[in-house]
Amino acid sequence: MTTIADDPAVSLIDPPKTMAAAVSYLRVSTREQAEKGGTDEGLSIPAQREATRRKAEQLGAGIVEEFVDAGASAKSSDRPELMRMIQYVKANKVAYCIVHKVDRLARNRADDVSIHLALQQ
Secondary structure (H helix, E strand, O other): OOOOOOOOOHHHHOOOOOOEEEEEEEEEOOHHHHHHOOOOOOOOHHHHHHHHHHHHHHHOEEEEEEEEEEOOOOOOOOOHHHHHHHHHHHHOOOOEEEEOOHHHHOOOHHHHHHHHHHHHO
């Protein structure tokens, strides 16, 4: 498929479809993981970024904002970028919040529920 970047005339032939807005949340637990980049599949920030990008693509969405808590434990939901993401979602129209794995967002069910409720509001 030819893209607009390849051929500007393609926008006249096949206009781009409006994409749903998505945000992504990436997290590693320790500063060491954040600094070394992590080597386990799905652990590193770059691996999570790639996975969330692929998921957004599958959903027909574009990631408009990325939130990264590097070296923050999921034992608490009081993480700076998580809180910033919740505020962003409250202030902007966002169709999807994409995380690589649920445990990147929350480690216990109570936090998971409260984060989901905050995002839905």
